[in-house]
Amino acid sequence: MQTSYPRRDIKVLLLEGVSASAVENFHHAGYSQVELHAKSLPEAELKARIADAHIVGIRSRTQLNEDVLAQAKRLIAVGCFCIGTNQVDLNAARKLGVPVFNAPYSNTRSVAELVIAEAIMLLRGIPQKNALCHRGGWTKSASGSYETRDKVLGIVGYGHIGTQVGVLAESLGMRVIFHDIETKLSLGNARAVSSLNELLERADVVTLHVPETPATQMMIKREQLARMRTGAMLINASRGSVVDIGALAAALRDGHLAGAAVDVFPVEPKGNDDAFVSPLIGMDNVILTPHIGGSTLEAQDNIGIEVASKLIRYSDNGSTLSAVNFPEVTLPEHPNSRRLLHIHRNVPGTLSRINDLFSAGNINVDAQFLQTDSEVGYVVIDVSADTQQANGLKEQLAAIPGTLRSRVLY
Numbered sequence: 551m552q553t554s555y556p557r558r559d560i561k562v563l564l565l566e567g568v569s570a571s572a573v574e575n576f577h578h579a580g581y582s583q584v585e586l587h588a589k590s591l592p593e594a595e596l597k598a599r600i601a602d603a604h605i606v607g608i609r610s611r612t613q614l615n616e617d618v619l620a621q622a623k624r625l626i627a628v629g630c631f632c633i634g635t636n637q638v639d640l641n642a643a644r645k646l647g648v649p650v651f652n653a654p655y656s657n658t659r660s661v662a663e664l665v666i667a668e669a670i671m672l673l674r675g676i677p678q679k680n681a682l683c684h685r686g687g688w689t690k691s692a693s694g695s696y697e698t699r700d701k702v703l704g705i706v707g708y709g710h711i712g713t714q715v716g717v718l719a720e721s722l723g724m725r726v727i728f729h730d731i732e733t734k735l736s737l738g739n740a741r742a743v744s745s746l747n748e749l750l751e752r753a754d755v756v757t758l759h760v761p762e763t764p765a766t767q768m769m770i771k772r773e774q775l776a777r778m779r780t781g782a783m784l785i786n787a788s789r790g791s792v793v794d795i796g797a798l799a800a801a802l803r804d805g806h807l808a809g810a811a812v813d814v815f816p817v818e819p820k821g822n823d824d825a826f827v828s829p830l831i832g833m834d835n836v837i838l839t840p841h842i843g844g845s846t847l848e849a850q851d852n853i854g855i856e857v858a859s860k861l862i863r864y865s866d867n868g869s870t871l872s873a874v875n876f877p878e879v880t881l882p883e884h885p886n887s888r889r890l891l892h893i894h895r896n897v898p899g900t901l902s903r904i905n906d907l908f909s910a911g912n913i914n915v916d917a918q919f920l921q922t923d924s925e926v927g928y929v930v931i932d933v934s935a936d937t938q939q940a941n942g943l944k945e946q947l948a949a950i951p952g953t954l955r956s957r958v959l960y
């Protein structure tokens with residue numbers, strides 16, 4: 551059946567080495583035009599390539615800001631093949647009628663396991679012992695080496711990852727405290743503390759699991775580091791913007807902190823061939839990892855399947871279920887109808903204009919699903935019409951003032 555975008559004409563642009571499982575999923579669903587890049591692209595190239603892409607898939611590195619999105623005239627949807635969506639201007643995407651999807655749980659366990667491993671390594675002083683052995687040195691000593699048992703782990707951001715870290719830490723005998731801006735159900739024996747400061751003052755190891763938001767920008771800077779216990783350790787596998795990295799380097803240098811593990815940085819290389827620069831380089835008591843908290847084969851495989859499935863479902867049947875920036879509509883199939891979708895600015899009178907088209911054309915509406923937020927309205931209409939009528943209706947829908955996107959799905 552001829553739709554306004556047959557699958558073979560839909561161009562899928564996948565960046566940053568998105569898993570092969572995503573590519574397979576697209577191919578399996580009939581999307582043959584899949585372009586895969588191992589890295590994120592420089593902005594000028596990104597703008598050029600995104601111009602004719604219908605679906606774009608990224609990980610944490612690619613910045614889809616308003617300017618870049620403005621070039622993407624054909625864009626239907628964005629997939630973040632990760633948890634964080636701070637790299638996309640979600641509001642700009644929404645106003646352009648572009649839903650954004652992510653994989654909110656697929657790499658949770660991978661991050662939690664890495665954080666626990668790092669807590670053990672830091673408490674034992676392994677990074678510096680390992681570095682010394684590599685240089686031909688030898689310090690067989692228990693000094694500065696501790697068991698995890700009975701140590702206090704402070705979790706900042708008690709969400710999906712934070713809670714998993716807490717559960718695993720308790721199984722090692724750690725005492726878990728947490729701070730979150732929301733009231734959270736404590737798992738196991740974990741206890742909420744009254745403030746970030748209290749957590750910093752009590753914890754032997756502090757681990758950060760907040761998203762990047764205006765409130766978490768530089769949440770941990772000189773003042774907060776100074777509140778941490780002398781000899782405490784900091785783990786950051788959240789976002790590089792959460793910690794003042796210069797202040798962290800200073801706190802490690804002057805011995806206030808005994809160690810740190812950092813997976814995310816204010817500026818990260820675009821790809822594996824680019825140089826990594828950080829004030830933490832050369833510090834033996836710091837574990838540096840290249841933003842691989844979620845990089846396990848299991849997680850990447852699952853993320854590839856999950857996000858590609860969401861993008862395909864939206865492209866095929868219009869479901870925006872679990873979109874992070876868009877009115878959520880989930881739709882039963884009506885195989886004997888033609889399905890049209892219309893995304894518009896949410897101004898009074900749009901729905902009646904849409905419905906007037908069907909009455910004027912004497913077209914029977916079999917089902918209609920509308921969901922709006924303050925700025926955007928999303929309506930899916932199943933109609934009894936032939937292909938020619940459906941394509942004609944699509945053109946008429948596109949001409950309604952305030953239209954952002956319109957399509958015939960089937």
Ligand SMILES: NC(=O)C1=CN([C@@H]2O[C@H](COP(=O)(O)OP(=O)(O)OC[C@H]3O[C@@H](n4cnc5c(N)ncnc54)[C@H](O)[C@@H]3O)[C@@H](O)[C@H]2O)C=CC1
Nearest residue numbers: 633634707708709710711730731759760761787788843844
């Ligand atoms: N290093 C890596 O490879 C990975 C990093 N991440 C990062 O980890 C972050 C957390 O992931 P999830 O646990 O899945 O997210 P989540 O949304 O389940 O949990 C985040 C928690 O932080 C809390 N929070 C938000 N603002 C806060 C504030 N100002 N102060 C205290 N708490 C605050 C929220 O209420 C929520 O409970 C992601 O947003 C992402 O940036 C996620 C996956 C992999």
Ligand SMILES: O=C(O)CCC(=O)C(=O)O
Nearest residue numbers: 609610632633634844845
């Ligand atoms: O694996 C990636 O590229 C990003 C992981 C991450 O930071 C996330 O899922 O938010």
